[in-house]
Amino acid sequence: MEQQRSFQTETGGHLYLVPTPIGNLDDMTFRAVKTLTAVDLIAAEDTRNTQKLLNHFEITTKQISFHEHNTQERIPQLIAKLKQGMQIAQVSDAGMPSISDPGHELVNACIDAHIPVVPLPGANAGLTALIASGLAPQPFYFYGFLDRKPKDRKAEIAGLAQRPETLIFYEAPHRLKKTLQNLAAGFGDERPAVLCRELTKRYEEFLRGSLAELANWAATDTVRGEFVVLVGGNPAPTTAATTAVDLSEPIDVQVDRLIAAGEKPNDAIKEVAKLRGAKKQEIYRQYHHLDEE
Structure with missing residues (x-):
């Protein structure tokens, strides 16, 4: 168990997750502007896009690129800076970091390094x-x-x-x-x-x-x-156990559907075998196309 008190740690670096507007710049919060102004460095998905935002609010904080293609290179660098006491904000091009945008891996790295992660609310x-x-x-x-x-x-x-x-x-x-x-x-x-x-x-x-x-x-x-x-959600959902099996449907489609729903591959194969009245080994071979080798 680990406990973080975001605003009671006076020393050391913090990672601030700062949402940015999804279109209308007026949706930028006062706190977000203050945070981006106060930190030592901004880790941005696209520094060119973020620079337009910074210019609009007359923010002069330096940037460093942080996107899906340089994650592994940047994370050790950012963690080192945070351990040295730098305050860093992370932003994506629009909306909240980590939500279909970069950020999650950096958050995990900070948690592992016992560096406080402070989220700001904002546009989504x-x-x-x-x-x-x-x-x-x-x-x-x-x-x-x-x-x-x-x-x-x-x-x-x-x-x-x-x-x-x-x-x-x-x-x-x-x-x-x-x-x-x-x-x-x-x-x-x-x-x-x-x-x-x-x-x-x-x-x-x-x-x-x-x-x-x-x-x-x-x-x-x-x-x-x-x-x-x-x-809209399914108003009358059924479970795999009560759904009639369409024997004309390919086995790999049935297995993939269960995997996409969260089942482990072997459990999905076992479930399809049960529904089709077949042996698990046979469904396994067909799903992995072992008979074609």
């Missing part, structure tokens, strides 16, 4: 979209970006199909059409959903309808901007 695209969506605000399940590989994305969606919570996804405009088609296929055409585009910006827009309607819109309209995709 998923929650901003949720409260205006009209879908049930709680419980909700934040997923972020689905996998880019079609097979893996479909398996993820299959694993989420039974969840009763409102689901929150992020998606880029060039992948939105295919993602909505996959969601409609996996959740059903009539599942209610909401697209939230360009949140807090001039062209903020909400599109509410069924997954089929939204998929059709994405296929016929020019899609621009970053999207939050919200999908």
